[in-house]
Each structure stands twice: as structure tokens, then as C-alpha cells.
Amino acid sequence: SQKIEQNSEALNIQEGKTATLTCNYTNYSPAYLQWYRQDPGRGPVFLLLIRENEKEKRKERLKVTFDTTLKQSLFHITASQPADSATYLCALDLGGSQGNLIFGKGTKLSVKP
Amino acid sequence: NAGVTQTPKFQVLKTGQSMTLQCAQDMNHEYMSWYRQDPGMGLRLIHYSVGAGITDQGEVPNGYNVSRSTTEDFPLRLLSAAPSQTSVYFCASTLAGGTSTDTQYFGPGTRLTVL
Numbered sequence: 462s463q464k465i466e467q468n469s470e471a472l473n474i475q476e477g478k479t480a481t482l483t484c485n486y487t488n489y490s491p492a493y494l495q496w497y498r499q500d501p502g503r504g505p506v507f508l509l510l511i512r513e514n515e516k517e518k519r520k521e522r523l524k525v526t527f528d529t530t531l532k533q534s535l536f537h538i539t540a541s542q543p544a545d546s547a548t549y550l551c552a553l554d555l556g557g558s559q560g561n562l563i564f565g566k567g568t569k570l571s572v573k574p
Numbered sequence: 575n576a577g578v579t580q581t582p583k584f585q586v587l588k589t590g591q592s593m594t595l596q597c598a599q600d601m602n603h604e605y606m607s608w609y610r611q612d613p614g615m616g617l618r619l620i621h622y623s624v625g626a627g628i629t630d631q632g633e634v635p636n637g638y639n640v641s642r643s644t645t646e647d648f649p650l651r652l653l654s655a656a657p658s659q660t661s662v663y664f665c666a667s668t669l670a671g672g673t674s675t676d677t678q679y680f681g682p683g684t685r686l687t688v689l
Contacts, residue, residue: 504683505617550616562678564614564616564618
């Protein structure tokens with residue numbers, strides 16, 4: 462079965478630094494990979510989507526890379542701010558007719574001022 | 575648009591009781607789904623629907639029923655609550671599933687405790 466791992470449960474960094482979160486998967490290559498942000502007591506909110514034929518996608522201070530050889534996606538937040546503190550989830554979309562996502566357990570990012 | 579709404583926000587049940595978690599969306603999305611989120615585990619798919627009148631099982635469907643009589647509503651029923659169903663439940667919707675690149679929009683969640 463497909464497995465997805467976010468190899469850090471928690472990541473603590475200083476304000477202004479770049480945060481890098483890792484998402485690894487096994488078995489099948491996903492059609493798309495998505496990143497979500499989740500704040501305590503709230504539902505996940507979509508951030509970025511990257512397709513299997515894309516190497517990199519950017520949105521403001523966010524950057525996602527997708528390496529199908531390594532079976533890995535990296536999520537970067539540049540010039541991090543305390544407001545970026547949240548749990549970040551990666552999710553695989555295998556495609557098909559259901560559009561189901563397989564979620565990782567998430568990485569809790571804390572940005573200290 | 576209100577997006578995806580869920581009620582109630584919190585619920586406490588006794589073992590064996592039944593209840594329905596409500597989910598509604600006003601974005602005319604075809605695809606809706608229910609996830610549960612437990613500490614140390616990722617979101618796990620319970621049931622999903624690709625359109626009105628069509629539902630299917632996800633990864634962890636046991637103990638839950640769903641129906642989809644309208645595009646807007648997708649209720650989740652717990653038939654006989656068990657302590658193992660203590661969790662946070664999220665409803666999500668997307669315009670279309672599968673090959674679409676549309677993202678999933680999540681509701682605020684229902685925190686359920688079964689004693």
C-alpha cells in the first residue's frame with residue numbers, strides 16, 4: 462500500500478530563517494502532491510499543489526519541490542515569521558476517479574521571534 | 575460563500591449511542607468526503623461521495639454510514655458509538671475528484687468524545 466512519511470514531527474527555527482519540511486512516499490508515484498496548513502482546532506487549508514511533471518512551484522514565500530526519483534517533496538518557507546507557526550501536512554493524490562488524498566501525519570513548525 | 579460547514583463543533587456520547595454529524599457546502603462541489611484525525615496519525619478517509627446518490631468506502635469505514643441525497647449535504651452517521659471512534663472528524667469537498675487539480679476545502683471539524 463502507499464505510504465507517506467513526514468520525517469519530522471516538529472521543527473523549531475528562528476524568525477527570518479528558511480524552514481524546510483520533508484515529505485517522502487513509497488510505492489506508486491502520485492499524480493499530484495499537495496501541501497496544507499493546519500492551525501490548532503481548525504481544518505486543513507490548501508497551500509500549494511505540484512504535479513508529477515513539475516520540479517518546483519512557488520507562491521510568495523513558499524516553495525515546493527517534487528523529486529520523483531527520490532520520491533520526495535520539500536516544502537520551504539523563506540523569511541519565516543512567528544505567524545507561520547502551524548502544522549503542515551503533505552498529501553498524495555494518486556489520481557483516478559475518486560480524487561482521494563493520502564495524508565502524512567504532519568510536521569509542527571514553531572518559529573521563534 | 576460559507577464554504578464547508580460542520581455541526582456540531584463538539585459532542586460527547588456514551589458507548590452505544592448513535593448520532594449524525596452534519597456537513598454542508600455551498601460551492602456546488604460534486605465530491606465530498608469524511609476524514610478522521612487522531613493524534614500521531616494522518617487524516618484517514620472514512621467515506622466519500624462523487625455526486626448525489628453515489629457513496630463509497632474509504633480506508634476506515636467500519637461503524638459509519640453515509641448518504642448523499644443532495645449535492646450540498648453529506649451527513650455521517652455513527653450507528654453505535656464506541657470509544658475507538660473518539661476523534662476529530664473533518665468533512666471536505668472539491669469541485670471534482672480524480673484528474674482534477676482542484677484542492678479540497680475542509681470544514682472546521684467536529685470533536686467527538688465517546689465515553
